[in-house]
C-alpha cells in the first residue's frame with residue numbers, strides 16, 4: 226500500500242512539474258514574442274500593405290520620442306512647420322528652420338515625407354489677403370501670391386517630399402453648403418483649388434498631390450468632397466489622391482462608413498491615404514468635441530476607454546488591410562499620448578498607440594496581431 230501511495234505521489238509531482246514548466250515556458254515565449262515583436266516596428270508589420278507615417282514637430286524630434294519615430298514609422302508629416310503661417314510669416318520672409326529639421330531627420334532615417342499643407346484657411350498669415358493700401362487683395366494678386374508660395378516651398382523640398390496635402394478642408398461641414406466660406410473662396414471663387422494643384426504639379430511633377438479633409442466618413446460631407454474631387458479629375462486637374470484625415474473616436478466611424486469612403490474615392494482612380502489618424506477616447510466626430518463646451522475633468526485613461534479604443538483600432542486596421550490596393554499610406558497625428566492636439570479641448574486625451582512613456586498600448590498589439 227505504501228509503495229502505491231509513493232508511486233501516486235511521485236506521479237502527481239511529475240504532472241505538476243510538467244504543467245509548471247509548460248506554463249512558464251509559454252509565458253516566457255509570450256513575453257519573448259512580445260519583446261521580440263515590439264522590436265519590430267509598425268512599419269515592418271505593414272511593409273506589404275502601405276506606408277506607416279506619423280506627424281511630428283522639431284521639438285519632439287529632439288526628445289526620446291525620436292527613437293520611437295525612427296523605429297515604428299517610414300514617413301513623417303510636419304504637424305505645423307510647413308503651413309503657410311509658420312513657413313511664410315511675411316511676404317518676403319520664409320522661415321525654413323523647422324521644416325528643414327524635419328526633412329533632415331527623415332533623410333537621416335531613410336524616411337519619406339508628406340508635405341502638409343500648401344493651401345488652408347487656418348494658420349494662414351493675414352498679409353496674404355491684404356492689398357497694398359490695407360484693403361482686401363485682388364483675386365489676381367492673391368493667385369500670384371499663392372503661386373509664388375507653392376512654387377518656392379515645393380521647389381525647396383523637391384525630391385525630399387513625395388506627397389503634398391495641396392488643399393486642406395475646403396468643404397464646409399454644413400450639409401446645406403458646399404465650399405467653406407474662407408478668404409480663399411470669397412476672393413478667388415472655387416478656382417483657387419484647381420490653381421493650387423496646377424501650381425504644385427508645375428513645381429514638382431513627381432509629387433503625389435492630395436486633397437485632404439476630415440469627417441470624410443460622414444455621408445453628407447463625403448458626397449460633397451466626392452463632387453469636388455470628381456470635378457477636378459474630370460477637368461484634368463493634376464490631383465492624385467484623397468486624404469481621409471481620420472480624426473476618429475471610440476464610437477465613429479462605423480466599418481460600413483469607412484469602407485464606403487475608401488471605395489468611393491478610389492473608384493475615381495485616386496489614391497486614398499489616412500493622413501491624420503487618432504482615436505479619441507471621447508465619443509463624437511472629429512475627435513470627440515467637447516459636449517456643449519463642458520470641461521471634462523477626467524484625466525485617467527480608464528479600462529473601459531482602453532477596451533473601446535482597441536476595438537476601434539482593430540476594426541479600422543482590418544479595413545485598411547482589406548483595401549491595401551487602394552490605401553497607400555496611414556499616418557498617425559502625433560506620436561504618443563504624451564501629447565495630442567486633442568489635449569487642447571479642456572481635457573487630456575489618449576488617442577494613440579503609444580502611452581505617455583512611449584510604450585505600446587493594448588491597441589498597438591491589436592493592430593499588429595493579424
Ligand code: G3I
Pocket residue numbers: 304305347348393470501566
Ligand atoms: O508656434 C506658436 C507659438 O509661437 C505661440 O506661442 C503659441 C501660443 O499662441 O502658438 C503656437 O502655434 C500653435 C501651433 O499649433 C504650434 O503649436 C497654434 O497656436 C495652434 O493653433 C496650432 O494648432 C495646430 C492646429 O492644426 C492649427 O489649427 C495643431 O498643433 C495641429 O495638430 C493641428 O493640425 C490640424 C491639421 O493641420 C489639419 N487637420 C486638422 C488637424 C487638427 O486641427
